Amino acid sequence: DQQVKQNSPSLSVQEGRISILNCDYTNSMFDYFLWYKKYPAEGPTFLISISSIKDKNEDGRFTVFLNKSAKHLSLHIVPSQPGDSAVYFCAASPNAGNNRKLIWGLGTSLGVNP
């Protein structure tokens, strides 16, 4: 039973436009939500996080929005660049009582076309 769901396996956008990657979750006890980025033949790298008590976090071209009532978060990339082409994983961290494991989505493959 997937607690973190990324319903779009892939997404294609034009360079310079906005990319929006979506993620849904089922457990209200998560305290942090994360986005990781993965290039082929490399390990994932941490991209951005958001605390469950916030609704927005911004880091340069990357913004994550959290809608707790809908149990939904999204990653916005503006403007998209060809180097952003990668697989993006949404992940969630349970509360501090069990803070070692992350719960991962299946990933969304983003392609940014020049």
Added chain:
Amino acid sequence: DVKVTQSSRYLVKRTGEKVFLECVQDMDHENMFWYRQDPGLGLRLIYFSYDVKMKEKGDIPEGYSVSREKKERFSLILESASTNQTSMYLCASSSPGYRYYEQYFGPGTRLTVT
């Protein structure tokens, strides 16, 4: 610069062989993880360790074992390799303190079992 290294980038083994995958981190992290990544299945946790000689099963531990004799090293063992263990194996580490949700990944080992 933080670093997680894995002993091999590519490995080819025969069915029934005992396989050792080694992971070393230089960040003095308490937590270490082994994942496998397969197309359409995302990142699945095999085992993790939160201290030397301590380990916990992840979501798919069957057919695997682990060893953590030193803080910086976490080994994944395939006792008798099978073709369904052909996969990308990723090691990660994290600290239980500030930003505990940030996992640092190695480059991965692409294992093929023939």
